[in-house]
Amino acid sequence: MNLALLADVAAGGLLLGGLYALIAVGLNLQYGLMRVLNVAHGEFLMLGGYLTYLLHVGLGMDPLLSLVVSAPVIFAAGVGVHALVYRRLLRQERTREELEANSLLISFGLLFILQNGALLIFSADIRGYQYLDRPLRMLGTVFPANRVVAFVTAAVVTALLFVFLRRTLTGAAVRALMQDPVGARLIGVRVARVHALCFGLGAGLAAVSGSLLSMLFELTPFVGLPYTITALVVIILGGLGSVGGSLLGGLILGVVEALGVYFTAPDLRMVISYAVLALVLVLRPYGLFNTLAHRPGQSERA
């Protein structure tokens, strides 16, 4: 067993894991706040990727710079979707389980709309471009430069998100709403507004990850769902609703996947992904680190 090679593989997985974490954090923000499990998350990612692709290929904009465009655009789209659909759903007085089930169905509907819209516009052809496709020697091993850039960007964005949540008043409102919806409402948090903001943020973060992923891999309108699944695995690993947990979960999944594929076969990637998902849901359904009260099977009012 070549230990150095193993470390290489693990480090590669870790770099990808950073991106997974970014994707998952956005999804988890939405879930933690609204109990809305947005399966169309990957579609926002796909749209972000296509935006960057268009800006880079069409206008010659630097992909990294295109984040400045793609993130706000998809953020706005997320806010719009919230206003059109989720606000209505959240207004209906339902049990939490019903809300979760219904939001899941709605996001499947969104997935259909966005994916097939993208198919109509971009067709099913594979698109891609070359960006920073050169080796970078670091810490004694070699990494593709674009992966490093993507990882660093993802880390920066995640850090910014944490600063936002920890240090700003709005961030405090978000956290308050996550901890105790009723209490937050009582002290005057404007719930609908914070929800809109966070849904937008989630979509925006997905767009950033999409833009970053478009530097590494090719794009098709179908890339969304696998990333959604990945994000689901990550947030279930880290615990639904726990933003910090997703970060760790993302890194762990990146490494596990890389090692898994290394030890078996590349075409087993999806099998491994789903197997990890199933395993985690069966063994630790409320997350590896989550000791808090939220456990599935409890019925309470949303």
Place this chain on the structure above:
Amino acid sequence: MGLRGGPGRLWHRGRRALRGRRAWVWAAALLAALLVFPLVGRAYQVALGLALLADVALASAWALFSGPTRYLSLAAAAFYGVGAYTTALVGAGVAWPAPIVAGAAAGALLSLPVGLLALRLRGPYFAILTFGLSELVRHTVIWYESNVTGTVGRVLVLPLERRTLYWSVLVIAALAVSSAILLRRSRWGLALAAIGGDEERAEVLGVRPVGVKVAVFALSAALMGATGAAMAPRWTYIDPQVAFNPLISFQVIIMALLGGVGRPAGPVVGALVLGLLSELFLLQFRYAYMMVLGTVLILVVLGLPHGVVGWRAEERTEDLVRRLRWAIARRIPRRFAMRRQHQLFIGGEWQDGPGGRTFPDVNPATGETFTRIAAADAETARRAVEAAERARTEWGELQPGVRAGIVLKAAQIWERRHEDLEQMLTTETGAVRAKAGFEVGYCTDLIRQAASLPYQATGEVAPSNVSGKINYFMRKPVGVVSVISPWNFPYILTLRAVAPALALGNAVVLKPSEETPLAGGLLVGEVFEEAGVPPGVLNVITCARSEVQEVGDVLVTHPAVGVVSFTGSTATGRALAEKAGRHLKRIVLELGGKSPLIVLEDADLDLAVNAAAFGGFFHQGQICMAATRILVEHSLADTFASQLVEKLGTLRMGDPSDPQTAIGPITSPTQLEKIRAHVDDAVAKGAKVLIGGHARGPYFEPTLLTGVTPEMRCYHEETFGPVVALTSVKNADEAVRLANDTSYGLSAAIITGDPKRGMALAERIQSGIVHVNDSTVHDEPHAPFGGIKGSGLGRHGGRAAIEAFTEIRWMSLQTERRHYPFDR
């Protein structure tokens, strides 16, 4: 009206015959059309029908499990795919229907690990895990195919006619739909619905969720597997990407939800609509169609939570608890139910009897013990009275509007629950459907009437002989009211005391008869509990016959009790009244009767016969105001007798749950024995039996006697059964004399063509109630109901209830300085 005769009448009859069966006619026509269709349809149409039927089968099978439980399964694709693959593997080797069975088995087999792993989770976790497992299966198959066989997918050639496929899928679809229909009303369906409503509560109430869920999940998966197996021969090449396509799962969900999962028809409608749309538009406008599909899904979830079929009949979620309770008590078999007995209701809590003792509750028609009831003792009764004592002050001080609101709510709940209330009456007392329907409907009005009482408890402001004094005579609740109710009309005779007493601000301790602990007590407790009566304001204690006396003693003698309301036999009433007298308690008694029905020679004979049949034999004569003595003027006597005998001959005796039945069983064996003794005694002493006279199992034939003399027991004593004495009298005076020759005096009736004369005779009859030109059996919620002589003391109903359940207090206010004799 043009319906008198001829074709109009025929048309009317035809419509009546079809009403309620229309659904079956439609179903039969549809089935016939489906069977003929492949013989006459073109190949394309048959293929389209095949696809639609498969959609129906899949959507119904999905809704079978996920509908009632609200477990959103995303694994339909896996079960469908595994079925299809089974055909690909075994199809060539065996005869045709065998692959379908194998596919069903494969689906069920796959559902076991999926179900056992995923069904421990709820909400989105379950959905995600089923999706994950389904995808895991798909990718594993793809990986296996590409690595082991080298190509993804395999060739599948089954030389089958399209018609064969069509009929196979038709059978599967029919199976899926009929299992949905059967499941809906069965115990398992109710258990599933309970799980969907509140799994933890269902478990507490005795449903075993794991067994029920896994079994139905497997059934649903088997049906999907069978569909996959039957549809596979359409392909010549089976590709796992197509057979296991997750889109199948989504489409199935959208179909079922679009139609609505509340009824079996929902998924069928959804599948037909969406299947047809897919067939028409999917290939042509592929992506745009999928976008529309997504939009439809969102709109359905937001705007049509119960689907197209449930659009009008939305199921109220609050009904679920009721259905669940009902299911536990009546339909879910013993082995499911942990709660095997009904508990006492004391201080707002349902609790076991002392030492967990119980007594049986017996269905008189079958003789079977259908449930067990907690048995209280004297100590329990004391606790109940004390709970009421604690609760009375706060309840009595509530604003009348609030109390009226709660009682009105109880009326609503009563109306909503009428079906299971009627059912319980039939089960517990052997009441025929007509009697049960009448009694439950009457009680809705009764409770509504009681809701008007809080505002009617008015007093007076009276002048005073002392200057500057204002006298107030105010009505105040008495505090704690004990209600002891009988078994013959358990709902009415319980509620006519309980509802007004509560409405007027009293706390109540209710002890129903040991024959009707549920109808006379615990169900009433449930209804008022749901209506929001505060803890302790209504307490229900049930006890076995051996404890009746000591429990009854506590309810009368406990110092906290203000008023006792008792309905039952004269002997018991007398004993209770003695005790009440010793303890200076007010008591309202409604006791037995020997009510006469007088038929004068100018009477409308038809009316007289019907009034006599109803008055004497409704609810097998087990009514306090039953017309047990019929006094007919002699000129009419023979015709009347023969017509009444003929009428009684047409009354059907038997299973009380059959709507055609008029005469049900006698409620208790003791009662049956007493009736038999009375009739045998009368016959031995020379009475003549015109019809009936025998017991048949738990039933007693409607019996008409003549020649009943004062030596016979049934002349003086209350028989409380379907036994009526017919006497021919010389004239009206003799009729009145005989009518008054009894120690009872509850109700009476006079049938005559001359209303004035009837009213004049009514004045002379000694009874609390007289009805002219009606039967003796009649009651209204606001009427002062009660008897004189041995039939009781005080009145129930309307203003009489205010008298009975309030205390009038004199309070005065001296507004200027008063001079006393001691003043200087």
